[in-house]
Amino acid sequence: MASRSFLRALSTTFSLRTQSATVTFPSGGLVLITVSSRSSTTLATLPPTPILNQARTLLTMPSPPTIAVIAPGAMGAAVASRFTKAGCTVLTTLEGRSPSTVDRAKKAGMEDASLGDIARRADWVLSIIPPSSATAFAEAFKKAYETSGGNPKLAFADCNAVSPDTVKSIARIFDGSPIRFVDASIIGGPPTDGYDPAFYASAAPEDEDALDAFVGLSAWGLRTIALKGEGAGVGDASGLKMAYAGISKGFIGLTATMILAANASSPATAQALMHELHASQPFILERITRSIPSMLPKAYRWVGEMEEISAFVRSGLGDGEAHVHEGFAHLYDRVEKALPEGEDVAVLKRFVEGAKATIHESGGSKSHKPQ
Known part of the structure; x- marks a missing residue:
């Protein structure tokens, strides 16, 4: 402490x-x-x-809260590490998890507990899991809470990359329960010693005290931002995540799609694409050398996220525009199925290595103005 x-x-x-x-x-x-x-x-x-x-x-600082972080993936474990270093007790459930996940949780200082134990002991539950599992986990936790006599002051924050409609349906799971609900979204990667992602949060008017308490988790290592203002409520933090990830991860999906399509035309086409990007869009090529390798191990998670973004776009703009990110969902599923050394993955890796070599050999040559 x-x-x-x-x-x-x-x-x-x-x-x-x-x-x-x-x-x-x-x-x-x-x-x-x-x-x-x-x-x-x-x-x-x-x-x-x-x-x-x-x-x-x-x-005179408040005593550290007990926080459950589900689950100890790369993001969850990094968030848990922030909390434990600040003196918080951090719980998670490790039943059925792989040895590498168990090891990651232990290194972050997390304690293994059943959902029932978490419901009784935790002040906060932060759900940080693949989007496709968010609803099922909320339902399982609600059941464990009801059967174990959970903490009447517990608050549940869904921090997953889900659409506003999905998070609203998750919030309804807790209707009639003492559990307070916060819609949260994480903008950025896992926290490190020199980096803090942003945790945006919104809530229904009746849960504004829980929203303020979530923002108060900044005392224990999170960078928290309340999303308030006209019309703000459950769904708005998730909507922000959908819009931001639709741009950032959508851009990665777009570049990967065009690299694979160019190579399908011919390897010479892909090579020409690389050289033209270097000449006229060097910043895009440099970004590709970082973003494509980073995407590969996370492609499976991004399938569901692209589907949620598609639902977000469909709700606001209609069906036609929603197909853009449905296409990226197919792309990320294709990449996932090609791991670790399938042809599509090999094409992307060759393109990245060629781009790195071209950038290095040219010493970062100046671009000409694109037409």
Whole structure:
């Protein structure tokens, strides 16, 4: 816990016994600190020195919440690691998971628990799973909550890449339940020491306290942003994710589609495409050298995401426009089926390696203005 670590570092200045704790100062002053695992600590008036003011700030922080992160994939484990480093208890369920997933969860400091245990112990449940599994997990958790006597103050945040209609249907699963619901979306990749993705969140008016509490998770390592304003509610954070991913991952789908189509015409066509991109659109070619390799191991996840984006577009614009991302769903499914060394994957890898070599050999040559 940060406050205790700080106090241990200052052991030459004063000492602390946890629980009903006593802090003794060199001047002989005495102050009683109440330390509780479920409420804020309190600190009486201290001498107004900078170091003691810092101690007061740390000691009056809320106690770390217990957070369940389902599941410990690359994103979930990275988020969990943020929480555990901040002093939070992080739960997950590892039943039936692969050895590599179990190892990733342990490295992130996550504790294995059943859904029933999570329902009883957790203050928050963050669902971070493939979009195609989001509804089924919410239903399973609701059942576990009802049969295990869950925490009446628990809040559930769906952080998955699903359409507004899908997240609204997930929210309805918890109707009539004490569980508060937050629609959340993650913009960016897994958090690292030098990088913070954005967690946008929206909620129904009756769950605005849960929305504010979700934003408060910023105290434990997340970059959280409340999506409020005219008409904001459940579905809007997910709508933002659909629009953003429709551009970013849609662009990757577009480039991969054109590379494969060019190669299907002839390898010479693909080679010419690479050289023309280098000449007239060098930034696009450089992005391809990063985005295509990064996409390959995640293609299976992006199939469902493209389908959700298609539903989002169809709801707002109609059926014709929705076919764009349906096509990208087919593309990502095609790539997934070609892994690890199928022909389509080999074509994409050859294109990337050729592009890297061309960029390196030219020293990043200047582009001519496209017509």
